Amino acid sequence: MTKLDRLIEEVWRSPVFGDSYRCAARYGAFAEKMQGVHSCFIERFRPIVRGALPDLDPAQVERILRQTGPKTTAFCSAIAVEIDDIERLAAVSVVFGLLFLCDSLMDDGDLATVAAVHRFLEAHAPDMTIRAANDAERSASLVLGCELDAARAPSPDPAIVEARLRALTPMADLLPRLTSPDDARVLIGSPVAGFLSHGSAMRQLSQRYLESEADAFWEAHADDLAAHAIGSIQTAGTVAVVYSLYRGARPELPTIEQVLSSPAVARLCERLVDAAARIFDDVGDQDADRDPGARGRFDLNIFNHPDRRLVASYMRFVGVEDEDVIARTLADFQLDSRAGDARIVGRFVDIVRDGMARLPAECWRDAGVFLMLCKRIIESGYVNTLGDAALAE
Incomplete structure (x- = not known):
């Protein structure tokens, strides 16, 4: 059994809820389906990555595919275990693959990707806002613009920016085909715009921390860091993308907008689950984040920077x-x-x-499939406590 196989079993056996995978899929049949999804994903994703990264040689592109493909397709296949449509599972995997690719490129300082994402948001989500400190709203597009304005590097080559932008177009094309046009607009907002713009805000705050006196930084930015670090998880949108597969098979299910119009469901995802998933991610990443030289970048991590104001902001974010x-x-x-x-x-x-247990009965009646997927994504997030080294294939 490969490391990836073992990690999937870790997700299925996660102790957070213990009942997220009642179907108990036979692993042999699942592994065969996952391999089919992976093959289809690579066939679709390779030309996108090649077109997006003309500045990389083919060997580097293949390495990106090896890093992205197994985890992305395993994630989608393991969450949506009841879905047997290989083509649609691969399409959802492409959406997540593009998000992960953009995020990793921007984290590595690729300004061409920052510029491309900025243009993508201006075109497809011009009115999208994200939550900052004290529930203040910030323009998602403007957040990316601020990162570009603050960059201490030459402006990126326009031709490379265009290449990166062409790679983002499949997300705008795929989402309406996966679900209804109304749902597609919601998904452009979350996870796409939300994930990428909160990530940009996090990079800017990490840089500001390096340039500031620590006490003054935490006094001014603890609430912002908590809001953006937690907001970058985008549980609601991540679940919604996978949920689109179930709506495709069962059109009678409520739309994503109807599900997220429930204040109880929205609070569960955007407050409690996002915060827990951020903790699960950061506890696993703390050793890597302690040594920024190994990755060439510095990332704030609450486990490495446990200022009392930041910890209090996290706890109050979840209502404690x-x-x-x-x-x-x-x-x-x-x-x-x-x-x-x-x-x-x-x-x-x-x-x-506790948040799941306190949901009103009508939430389970109206949004049971969505909440089932939410539980499974929490289980997958819990596996991140193992850290990136364990998750790497």
């Missing part, structure tokens, strides 16, 4: 106002130990479990 709970959580962060990390992860597991 009890000062004793906040103080205990801060103490666990500051321990910088496996025991402290385990208690923090356990606390956020309890938060999402």
